Amino acid sequence: MATRRAVSGDLSPVASRVAELIQVRGLANANTPLLLMVSGGSDSVALSYLCAQFREQGLTGPLAMLHVNHKLRGAASDGDALFVERLAQVLEIPLFMCELNPDALQGPGVNMEAQARAQRYASAKDALESLCLHTGFDPADGAVCTAHTADDRVENFFMRAMVGTGPGGFRSMDHAAMLQGMRVVRPLLEESRDDLREYIGSVPFAISSDVDGTHPGGLWREDATNAQTDRFRTFVRHELVAKAKQRNPQLLATMTRTMNLIADEDDMLVAQARDLLVSLVTPIGRVPGEGFVVKPELAEHPAPMQRRVFDRLLSMMLGTDGRVESASVQACLETLGRPGAVANIQGDIALSYNKQGLRIEPMAAFRARRKR
Numbered sequence: 001m002a003t004r005r006a007v008s009g010d011l012s013p014v015a016s017r018v019a020e021l022i023q024v025r026g027l028a029n030a031n032t033p034l035l036l037m038v039s040g041g042s043d044s045v046a047l048s049y050l051c052a053q054f055r056e057q058g059l060t061g062p063l064a065m066l067h068v069n070h071k072l073r074g075a076a077s078d079g080d081a082l083f084v085e086r087l088a089q090v091l092e093i094p095l096f097m098c099e100l101n102p103d104a105l106q107g108p109g110v111n112m113e114a115q116a117r118a119q120r121y122a123s124a125k126d127a128l129e130s131l132c133l134h135t136g137f138d139p140a141d142g143a144v145c146t147a148h149t150a151d152d153r154v155e156n157f158f159m160r161a162m163v164g165t166g167p168g169g170f171r172s173m174d175h176a177a178m179l180q181g182m183r184v185v186r187p188l189l190e191e192s193r194d195d196l197r198e199y200i201g202s203v204p205f206a207i208s209s210d211v212d213g214t215h216p217g218g219l220w221r222e223d224a225t226n227a228q229t230d231r232f233r234t235f236v237r238h239e240l241v242a243k244a245k246q247r248n249p250q251l252l253a254t255m256t257r258t259m260n261l262i263a264d265e266d267d268m269l270v271a272q273a274r275d276l277l278v279s280l281v282t283p284i285g286r287v288p289g290e291g292f293v294v295k296p297e298l299a300e301h302p303a304p305m306q307r308r309v310f311d312r313l314l315s316m317m318l319g320t321d322g323r324v325e326s327a328s329v330q331a332c333l334e335t336l337g338r339p340g341a342v343a344n345i346q347g348d349i350a351l352s353y354n355k356q357g358l359r360i361e362p363m364a365a366f367r368a369r370r371k372r
Helices: 013-024 042-056 075-091 112-135 150-163 193-202 232-247 251-280 296-300 303-318 326-335 363-371
Strands: 034-037 063-069 095-099 143-145 176-179 182-185 281-283 292-294 342-345 349-354 357-362
Touching: 013 042, 013 193, 034 042, 034 112, 042 063, 042 075, 042 193, 063 075, 063 112, 075 095, 095 112, 112 143, 112 182, 150 232, 150 251, 232 251, 251 281, 251 296, 251 303, 292 303, 296 303, 296 357, 303 326, 303 357, 326 342, 326 349, 326 357, 349 363, 357 363
Parallel strands: 034 063, 034 143, 063 095, 143 182
Antiparallel strands: 176 182, 281 292, 292 357, 342 349, 349 357
């Protein structure tokens, strides 16, 4: 078993870049407990080795791992869990293991990827709180650390380009974000999957992934479903991004720069929209789901800023599981400034305009008012 001394030492080029990104972006410091989301794939294995070294050098606070076994691939899923357990032992990182019911991810109308992601983050919230409790930190100081890479970010960009996206969507992924009440950080977001795999190969104490006879000679677990192009993301990965890389071998670096520029400009627009929201929007009740009244003065501002305000308000009303439809935002723009106008959006939200402004509220509340 490798000791903590074995994971310290000089930083490799990959580790140096990631460490610099963590510091420049303020993702973590010595007082930041980090919960690492570890599937056993190459990206999360690289994250584990890197963070183990950063911990010894005082770049992060205490660490823990979380592995969620969705039980979707039978013995292969159990092999992933066993490999992550060995990895945690070698790196001397406490491990939270969670098994979930695969039946909850399947069935008519169930978005398997979205449901699985929601389950993982719910488990992560509990694990992060436990980590902070046992290490003497406030849970607000901690963060969930995911292994999303530049490849993932570029894939998201192409996916959103194909299906459409709202304001700021082409920033694709943020280095840090609040999700389900947790701070989530992505320190590998500017690293390629190929560079991370090369880095794992350079780790002198890297362990074998062959815990069940299915991964001879490997240093990470490979999910066979990643090669199936009938799924949207894997189609984009193998059919679109792979061909784009052939045309431009520097695609990841080029698009990362572009998406960072988009993110910088988006941050500025988000701040401006937030100021408008504070000055021109009044909550109807105590919780966002009860709706809002938007003052008529919003109509005096450019349409792009109006869209951002409406997109934010609808997101707040719908909650983390809701998805704002572009047609709904457009309906808000068209209803604003039209006395007597009424519209139904998102299936259960009413828009109505009078001299006080545009009222956005649940349909039940709108009907109750109309009956008075």
